[in-house]
Amino acid sequence: MGDIMNICADVISRVNSDIRGKNFYTALEIEKRGEKILKLNTGNPATFGFSMPESVKNALFQKIDTAVGYCDVRGMAEARNAIFEYHRSKGFYNFSIDDIFIGNGVSEIANLISTALLNPGDEVLLPSPCYSLWCNEVILRGATPVFYKCDENYGWNPDTEHIKSLITKRTKAIVIINPNNPTGVLYSNDTLLSIAEIARQHRITVLSDEIYDRLVFDGKNHVSFANLATDIPVITMNGLSKSHCLCGFRCGWLVVSGPALVREEISGALLKLASIRLSANAMMQTVIPAALADTEYTKSLIAEDGRLYKQREATFRELDKLDCLSYVKNDASFYVFPKIKPEFLKETNDTVFAEKLLLQKHILLVPGSGFLYEEPDHFRIVMLPEPNVLQKAVIKIGEFINENA
Ligand SMILES: Cc1ncc(COP(=O)(O)O)c(C=O)c1O
Incomplete structure (x- = not known):
């Protein structure tokens, strides 16, 4: 790297994504030497052989010609209708089609909504551990991230007393x-109601x-916060x-719900911001109705004979054999966030652990610090590879921890 010339905005030095951070680039260098790395850093199903649902492929072929121009800045009407029905089916009704905005992934949506809501100096309460997108967006707006604890002893539910203690006049x-x-967990209704x-x-x-x-x-039910x-x-x-394994699309x-006047203000701001960027990618929007109608695809992944279910079981089976780790079983997604027990971590920390694991065992993981988690002893496993691959990976992680303890 050359000398820093101070061309870029100061804020750039404060944002970071460890999921594609330093270890990721080291992994790419190792791969260039012809050595294999098991990359468990990103939740990108297609890289592990998950294919596009047939319903989506058919819709894409049928509708592609409708996606040639810029579309409505909020998103194509047919797609927003499908989204409207989807969220109504989850039990909340206090929004209209005009309160729905489609973007290039939740990543772009996070950018739009944080720009719409935040002034410099505002405080935003974020979970710890946290998917780093949210912390980065807050920082980019000149606002301040304030972390509330999610408690591993209570199934990683947010600690609502801690949340209360963090509220100030600036909390937005x-x-x-x-x-x-x-963490992969589903929050309890009591926690959501307290929030x-x-x-x-x-x-x-x-x-x-x-x-x-x-x-x-496991037949559990997700309750939308807006419903409560x-x-x-x-x-x-x-x-x-994630649900349709279409990260690349x-x-x-987002759906803005709540009192009409508030929706009017927020959706008005979003309309301005969405207009500035003309429209989201129209091609991916053509598949939204078919994807949301196809509930079977996602169900087939999480059913007891489904790939995601089997991969999770294989991971748990091996994790349960390791004395050096403890973990909370995930209810959802394809992540688990184990803790290395203190007697096995000794002088080191999660960052050093992840770095050495990559170099010695060729497994790329994101340490807890990559999720803004202050206790230096966790890491995330992405349970997307086939069961036998995950099984071997967990065995290797256990061996590595024991060798280094
Ligand atoms: C919690 C969470 N939110 C948002 C995203 C970004 O998703 P998208 O692909 O829609 O940008 C991810 C991706 O991993 C995520 O885990």
Whole structure:
């Protein structure tokens, strides 16, 4: 690297994505030497052989000609109708078609909504651990991320007393990620209701990232936050990257729900911002109705004979054999966030652990610090490879921890 010339904005030095951070580039260098790396850093199903649903492929072929021009800045009408029906089917009604905005993935949606809501100096409550997109967006807006604890001893549910203690006059919004990345858990209704009460009392907007809501195991049921809090402003986010294994399509959306006047203001701001970027990719929008109608595809992944289910079982089976780790079983998504027990971590920390694991065992993982988690002893496993691959990976991780203890 040459000398820093101070050309770029100062804020750039404060944002980071460890998922594609330093270890990721080291892994690419190792691969260039012809050596294999098991990359468990990203939740990108297509790279592990998950293929596009047939329903989506057919819709794409049939509708492609309708996607040649810029479309409505909020998103194609047919796609927004399907999204409208989807969220109504999840039990909340306090929004209209005009409160739905489609973007290039929840990633772009996070950018739009944080730009619409945040002033420099505002504080935003974020979970710890947290998917780093949200922290980065807050920082990029000149606002301040304030982390609330998710408690491993209570199934990684947010600690609502801690949330209360963090509220100040500057608190503008609270982000919840449910089901969560990196812990994979589903929050209890009591927790969600407590957060709703806090938001109500302090007039805080809730941003609910629900991108994993269809990937829930064991017959459990995801409840949308907006369904429990119809009287307050809620932004619900979702997309097709995970449930339909379509990360590359860059398909995400948000729904603004709550009192009419609040919706008018937020959706008005979003309309301006969406207009500035002309339109989201129209091609991916053509498949939204077919994808949301195809519930079988996602169900087939999480059923007891489904790939995601079997991969999760294989991971748990091996994790259960390891004395050096403890973990909370995930209810949803394809992540688990184990803890290395203190007697096995000794002087080192999660960052050093991940670096050495990559160099010595050729497994790329994201350490807890990559999810803004302050205790230096966790890491995330992405359970997307086939069961036998995951099984071997967990065995190797266990060997590595024991060799280095
Ligand atoms: C919690 C969460 N939100 C948002 C995203 C981004 O999704 P998209 O592909 O829609 O940009 C991810 C991706 O991993 C995620 O885990």
